Amino acid sequence: MSYPHLVHHGAARGVTGSCHRLQFAEDRALLVDCGLFQGGDAVGADTLAQHRVEFPVADLLALVVTHVHIDHVGRLPYLLAAGYRGPILCSPPSARLLPLVIEDALKIGFTRDQRLIERFLDEVGERLVPLDYRHWHALIDDARHRVRVKLQRAGHILGSAYVEVDFEDRATGGRHRTVFSGDLGAPHTPLLPAPRSPYRADTLVIESTYGDRDHEDRTERRERLAAAIDRALANEGSVIIPAFSIGRTQELLYEIESLIHRGRSPRWRDLEIIVDSPLAARFTEAYRALKPWWDAEAHRRLRSGRHPLSFENLYTVDSHDAHERTVEYLARTGRPAVVIAASGMATGGRVVNYLKRMLGDPRHAVVFVGYQARGTPGRAIQRYGPSGGWVELDGERFDIRAHVETVGGYSAHADRRHLLDFIRRMRHPPRHIRLVHGEPEVQEAFRQRILAWAREAGHGVTVTLACGEAG
Structure with missing residues (x-):
């Protein structure tokens, strides 16, 4: 297996349950979001079984929360129950809002015992690490690897962020920058500055919720x-x-x-x-x-x-x-x-x-x-x-x-035009794009739009679909 390596624990074939793992080595990984499945993405009546975290957690350096919607953070109680003991990284506004979301999720899905809820919220509070936008934060820097993350405004809800992950393998000298879009907002969203594209990305993991249509202005x-x-x-x-x-x-x-x-x-x-x-x-x-x-x-x-x-x-x-x-x-x-x-x-x-x-x-x-x-x-x-x-x-x-x-x-989500703008306005656009957070037919439609742009711009790019279709 080559590193870094992407694995999706949600939002691969649908628009909810966002949870993405970036594996740096067999024993080191980063988790981006850990959300609930909703609607047609929830399988059967036993949602507890679907939401139970059965993927490895001992290798996680950190959980990065892009924003506090329930389909991006709702599995946090399950993650901690599975033994995760690392930091929860997010923007300062998200750090203020996250406990409100988790408290509500606990009351609906787990318990109304206020003492248990307070105990859990205290544990979440101890793990929260607010990161200012536009500043690199080192997750690890040793003889094997240097891994840094940076949050940028995503314009989706207050506190939302897209995540830049810079990975350096000290043994080979190889470097790779992966960008996770989280949920991107549309320009002119009330209260929120519009997202600006990153300078560069080698791999872009981008949502495709509205990848097949444009919104009204x-x-x-x-x-x-x-x-x-x-x-x-x-x-x-x-x-x-x-x-x-x-x-x-x-x-x-x-x-x-x-x-x-x-x-x-x-x-x-x-x-x-x-x-x-x-x-x-x-x-x-x-x-x-x-x-x-x-x-x-x-x-x-x-x-x-x-x-x-x-x-x-x-x-x-x-x-x-x-x-x-x-x-x-x-x-x-x-x-x-x-x-x-x-x-x-x-x-x-x-x-x-x-x-x-x-x-x-x-x-x-x-x-x-x-x-x-x-x-x-x-x-x-x-x-x-x-x-x-x-x-x-x-x-x-x-x-x-x-x-x-x-x-x-x-809609809180960028449409087809603005999603494409996010890609093409990078000074150095990605060579690999992975589409997530969209229904399969929408992922394919957006894939075709990206490829059309790439042909016109003379930019070589591989576009793969998290839903499993060929890229």
Whole structure:
């Protein structure tokens, strides 16, 4: 076996469960992310067996966390249970946000015993090593190897990073630089600076979630979001937006504050914007505390006296009783409101209760703003809703009469054009590209797009698919 060598423990044939091993020698490796499988990527009912970490951990120099979405960090409890005792490297904002994600994951999948949760969080806290962006950090430097890592802003959610790994074999003098994209964000994402390509890479491991399509631009997506809300106002209904608690919720609040500030119509002044997720509320509070990592546009709003994540029309639903009252009130009265609730793919959480009560009522609208993985209720509503189909929620069939819309420009993921830009804007583009984090047909479509660019640019490159198809 030649080193460094790539092995994938997740996100090879799908878009969740990201977990990638870079092997430097038989006894030395680096792990990048350790996430949960979700939707169609989760095999069978026994998710415990699928998520149990059965790959080697004794050889790991470190775990690097690109960002704190559950499909990138959710297997962390399983990793520690398997005996991993090394450091957890991440950006400073991720170090602040990660305990919130893990606490929620533990309560859902393991235990609600607060003492056990606190004990586990203490262990995670002891292992967290925040790394500043743009600085090399040595993992090991001895007679055999020098391994360094550097985090760069990825523009996906606050704290997200792509990872540069510099490997030197002291015995042979060989050097190799591997770049893991993590999840790359699109330019002009609210609150976040756009990612900039690295100077060089020998091997690039890059996501391909939207490798077969392009998003709307920011102006178009904002107008489509506003139009969906306008329709609900006219119909005297509510807009339900399934959104992940971290990242998408905060960006939506930022955009909605902008629409209200511009005075789109008099009716918007009294429109209630409801965040129904205790976890999202905690993340929003953390986002406010992490202002130093916001982009320049957001700081200009702050200096002008605006508060893009805390404004007059914004209401937070905390307790479960308040949640049930809110669902009942909106379903009964049809009072115009925008409800942002988790989970983003409608696989669980409070958004499911809104969907159960409101999908059958044409006054209401469901607006998807993020990727809906195969096998999730969100994908089913997205696919069958426009034709008046049905979806199964908690084992019960619900007809879809509400208006269903997808505003793709709010996806946290870069699209085909921006993924390709990330590659071609390197001063020294990679000779080997491995596609991960995408459904097989999408990986192949993006592979063909990369090869077309390479032929046109006269650049020799091998593109292999983590899903196992020939490169």
